[in-house]
Amino acid sequence: MSFTYPLGLLGLIAIPIILLIYVLQSKYTEQTVPSTYLWQLSEKFLKKRNPLSGITGIISLILQILTVIAVSLAIARPVFTLPKAAYDYCFVLDASGSMNLTEGKDTRFATAQKEIAEVIKDSKSGSSYTLITVANETVTVFEGVKSKDTALELLSSTRAEHTALSHEKLLGTAQKAFDKNSAARIYVITDKSYETVQNTELISVGDPQTPNHAVFDATYSHAGGRLLVTAEAISYPEDAKLELRLLIDGSEAARTTVNAIAGTRTPVSFEATCTAFDSFTVELVTADGYALDNAVTTYNLKSDKTYSTLIVSDTGFFLKAVIDALVDSRIDVITPAQYETVTEQYGLYVFDSYEPSTLPDGAVWLINADESIPDAGFGIRGKIGLDTADVIEKSKSTATGVRKLLAGVEGNDIYVTNYVKYSGMYLNFHTLFSYDSNPLIFAGENGRGYRQVVFGFDLHESDFALSSDFVMLMRNLLEYSFPNVIEQTNYTVGDEALINVVANADNFKIVSPSGKDVYVDTEAGEAVLMLDEIGTYTIELTLAGTPTSYRIFCGGRSRGKQACGTAHRAFAGGRGNRRCH
Amino acid sequence: MEKTVIDEAFLSEIEALQSLLQHNVAGMFGGNHQSKSFGSSCEFADYRDYVPGDDVTKIDWNVYARFDKLYQKLYLDERQMHTKIYIDASRSMQHATPEKAEQAIRIAAAFAYLSVNEMDKVSVYAIHGDRVDEIISGMVGKDAYLCNVNLLNDIEFTGVARMGDAIRSSRIGMGDGYSILISDFLTDDDYEAAIDRFAEQRRDILCLQILSREELNPQLRGKMHLFDSEDQSSFFRKKIDKDRVNAYKEALKYVTERIKNYCEARGGHYQLIPAYQKLSDLFFGDMVDLGVLK
Numbered sequence: 001m002s003f004t005y006p007l008g009l010l011g012l013i014a015i016p017i018i019l020l021i022y023v024l025q026s027k028y029t030e031q032t033v034p035s036t037y038l039w040q041l042s043e044k045f046l047k048k049r050n051p052l053s054g055i056t057g058i059i060s061l062i063l064q065i066l067t068v069i070a071v072s073l074a075i076a077r078p079v080f081t082l083p084k085a086a087y088d089y090c091f092v093l094d095a096s097g098s099m100n101l102t103e104g105k106d107t108r109f110a111t112a113q114k115e116i117a118e119v120i121k122d123s124k125s126g127s128s129y130t131l132i133t134v135a136n137e138t139v140t141v142f143e144g145v146k147s148k149d150t151a152l153e154l155l156s157s158t159r160a161e162h163t164a165l166s167h168e169k170l171l172g173t174a175q176k177a178f179d180k181n182s183a184a185r186i187y188v189i190t191d192k193s194y195e196t197v198q199n200t201e202l203i204s205v206g207d208p209q210t211p212n213h214a215v216f217d218a219t220y221s222h223a224g225g226r227l228l229v230t231a232e233a234i235s236y237p238e239d240a241k242l243e244l245r246l247l248i249d250g251s252e253a254a255r256t257t258v259n260a261i262a263g264t265r266t267p268v269s270f271e272a273t274c275t276a277f278d279s280f281t282v283e284l285v286t287a288d289g290y291a292l293d294n295a296v297t298t299y300n301l302k303s304d305k306t307y308s309t310l311i312v313s314d315t316g317f318f319l320k321a322v323i324d325a326l327v328d329s330r331i332d333v334i335t336p337a338q339y340e341t342v343t344e345q346y347g348l349y350v351f352d353s354y355e356p357s358t359l360p361d362g363a364v365w366l367i368n369a370d371e372s373i374p375d376a377g378f379g380i381r382g383k384i385g386l387d388t389a390d391v392i393e394k395s396k397s398t399a400t401g402v403r404k405l406l407a408g409v410e411g412n413d414i415y416v417t418n419y420v421k422y423s424g425m426y427l428n429f430h431t432l433f434s435y436d437s438n439p440l441i442f443a444g445e446n447g448r449g450y451r452q453v454v455f456g457f458d459l460h461e462s463d464f465a466l467s468s469d470f471v472m473l474m475r476n477l478l479e480y481s482f483p484n485v486i487e488q489t490n491y492t493v494g495d496e497a498l499i500n501v502v503a504n505a506d507n508f509k510i511v512s513p514s515g516k517d518v519y520v521d522t523e524a525g526e527a528v529l530m531l532d533e534i535g536t537y538t539i540e541l542t543l544a545g546t547p548t549s550y551r552i553f554c555g556g557r558s559r560g561k562q563a564c565g566t567a568h569r570a571f572a573g574g575r576g577n578r579r580c581h
Numbered sequence: 582m583e584k585t586v587i588d589e590a591f592l593s594e595i596e597a598l599q600s601l602l603q604h605n606v607a608g609m610f611g612g613n614h615q616s617k618s619f620g621s622s623c624e625f626a627d628y629r630d631y632v633p634g635d636d637v638t639k640i641d642w643n644v645y646a647r648f649d650k651l652y653q654k655l656y657l658d659e660r661q662m663h664t665k666i667y668i669d670a671s672r673s674m675q676h677a678t679p680e681k682a683e684q685a686i687r688i689a690a691a692f693a694y695l696s697v698n699e700m701d702k703v704s705v706y707a708i709h710g711d712r713v714d715e716i717i718s719g720m721v722g723k724d725a726y727l728c729n730v731n732l733l734n735d736i737e738f739t740g741v742a743r744m745g746d747a748i749r750s751s752r753i754g755m756g757d758g759y760s761i762l763i764s765d766f767l768t769d770d771d772y773e774a775a776i777d778r779f780a781e782q783r784r785d786i787l788c789l790q791i792l793s794r795e796e797l798n799p800q801l802r803g804k805m806h807l808f809d810s811e812d813q814s815s816f817f818r819k820k821i822d823k824d825r826v827n828a829y830k831e832a833l834k835y836v837t838e839r840i841k842n843y844c845e846a847r848g849g850h851y852q853l854i855p856a857y858q859k860l861s862d863l864f865f866g867d868m869v870d871l872g873v874l875k
Contacts, residue, residue: 030807034811035810036816038833039807043828046828047827
């Protein structure tokens with residue numbers, strides 16, 4: 001028998017105290033009274049007592065002692081283990097990136113798998129097995145499996161991730177497993193150092209002194225034919241002198257050496273002459289046992305925007321001038337009567353005081369639309385004329401989308417004389433300006449899945465187009481309407497990359513660093529790509545009929561100063577630790 | 582006595598008490614000094630058959646006219662009474678609870694004062710062991726009272742009091758007034774012998790039992806080893822709980838009932854007096870109810 005919280009047994013100290021009190025209470029108090037005559041006479045009048053009443057004190061004492069024992073044991077939580085009995089085994093396996101470090105022939109993770117397999121094989125028949133892997137996510141691989149073969153097969157299918165793992169998460173998972181079944185034998189298998197782990201058996205895999213270095217977060221500036229690159233290097237187990245080099249499009253362009261302090265990110269910088277590049281890589285000259293975080297690559301972001309715009313308006317030349325000034329785009333201007341004959345695809349359609357019968361495939365701006373349009377995402381309640389021009393109100397929303405669209409827009413003293421009152425808007429629309437609580441300028445995704453901007457008034461009936469805010473807002477709306485497929489090329493494993501499903505984009509295909517095809521939902525305007533491998537992801541698609549591709553580099557995540565080499569006290573006491581190399 | 586019970590304040594109190602009694606009560610011990618023997622006073626008492634030799638002047642001729650038979654009229658005798666007050670001077674009257682002894686002295690002094698006001702003779706005795714010590718003897722009149730009453734302060738409450746032996750061996754007097762016995766009666770000593778002795782001597786008997794608050798309603802609890810103040814070899818060693826206290830009260834009731842019945846069976850009176858009771862409550866309440874004062 002063992003105790004989960006042995007300190008609870010301290011409660012037994014109360015027993016001698018209770019006995020002492022009992023003995024002291026049992027002592028007769030001596031006193032001289034005028035006469036004992038009546039007390040002695042009372043013996044004759046004493047009613048026959050319950051036989052148990054004479055031992056009431058003893059019973060009370062026994063009950064008190066039993067209560068103290070019961071409470072102490074309840075706090076101490078004894079665990080009874082019968083010899084030669086089957087156990088419930090629970091393995092909490094560290095599946096973080098450092099477990100991929102190769103030491104000797106095997107990685108630490110493979111060593112951990114062997115250790116678990118050994119325990120399973122040595123266990124008594126009838127035991128049950130649970131395996132929980134802990135990394136960026138906590139996954140119960142199997143639970144309560146009775147068959148050793150099944151457990152071993154499922155164990156061999158597990159893989160370490162490339163993400164970081166906090167001590168708290170690992171130990172928290174072990175604690176939860178213990179809380180769920182305190183009678184289970186719980187093993188924590190990790191390469192991290194702990195002094196003790198209560199209620200668990202710790203199996204340490206790997207040598208914390210094994211060299212483990214990494215490079216992170218490369219950024220650059222490119223101007224005047226000079227490429228300035230900065231990155232960060234780290235040495236986990238101990239201070240080290242690290243040699244790094246810069247490769248531009250695969251060729252070494254610079255080399256430097258830094259003194260890295262254990263567990264601390266150390267900045268690294270390179271400067272090279274370069275007129276153009278597709279990518280550059282910062283890497284450690286001497287790779288360690290975990291090569292995936294020894295290099296970081298940055299790709300030059302291409303701007304493959306489909307800047308073709310169609311303006312449908314009787315007076316579209318002002319809009320053309322504005323858009324032309326803000327983006328490098330091909331812009332066609334036609335009258336509403338000509339629109340029915342258009343067959344060409346455009347990236348952006350601007351309808352000024354005109355309502356098409358159906359919305360086109362592409363981003364749409366609807367200016368002063370006063371008749372309902374299918375899939376437009378709003379209803380029309382009528383046109384409202386004001387007696388005098390009045391100020392419209394800028395949105396005070398702190399939503400990210402609104403702040404992005406109103407960046408640089410002050411929104412003061414913008415007047416309208418007439419406006420269209422809209423209702424029943426889609427929930428995804430962001431209101432940017434409103435009048436009398438009625439949305440006047442709003443943006444969102446229409447029923448056809450394309451980005452849409454709506455102006456609820458005629459630009460000729462407002463002074464908005466004459467203000468500097470109009471230019472800022474148009475720039476933001478054009479950025480919104482012509483999104484890049486990807487916004488950045490550098491991520492860290494565990495991040496989510498945002499892929500804009502732009503107009504005319506089709507046939508998305510994403511390939512992970514390990515060569516696996518990754519599925520993302522491209523039905524919506526934005527697709528989210530989970531990055532769980534280290535290396536380069538390739539995004540292939542057809543843009544306006546032309547095959548094109550983008551690359552994203554996903555680097556390793558720093559595990560912080562405490563990841564290795566520092567012992568952590570987790571809980572108190574413990575069943576035992578062992579180290580495997 | 583460690584504390585002076587009879588002092589100026591007490592005498593003032595007793596004077597006031599007497600004054601009130603004069604206005605509200607007919608008199609001490611019935612207000613008349615009639616003896617239990619028939620005598621030559623003017624007050625008619627009873628009839629009896631005439632026998633030759635009787636005083637013919639006492640024949641009731643009216644009755645003879647009606648019944649044709651001679652009846653002799655009897656008259657109460659009238660003479661000076663002698664009130665004798667006996668105080669139990671054992672240790673139990675004072676140990677730990679001096680108010681019992683104080684109350685006994687106060688009551689004795691009060692009865693003595695009321696008696697001397699009726700021009701009766703008063704004697705006060707303290708019972709020590711098996712003897713009766715005379716504290717005040719044959720006191721008559723207020724002046725004598727004021728001169729002698731302080732002697733009550735000198736009574737020593739110590740040892741035991743064997744009332745039966747003490748009374749039997751003392752001179753009691755024959756049918757000439759009240760014998761007042763003041764004690765806590767917390768003894769199985771033969772106090773009945775004392776009462777019987779008073780009865781034999783045709784004395785009016787008044788037994789006053791004085792008990793302290795603790796004796797009336799004991800507050801002791803737990804495991805107690807109680808020693809008797811008069812006899813250290815006598816002890817009581819038990820756990821005192823609710824049941825025990827109830828039994829104690831039953832015993833107390835039994836003892837008081839027994840004394841009361843014994844007195845009343847012999848034409849006497851009995852009264853239980855808490856040691857903390859005021860004299861005015863005692864004399865205007867209990868003594869009137871009892872018929873001692875009318």
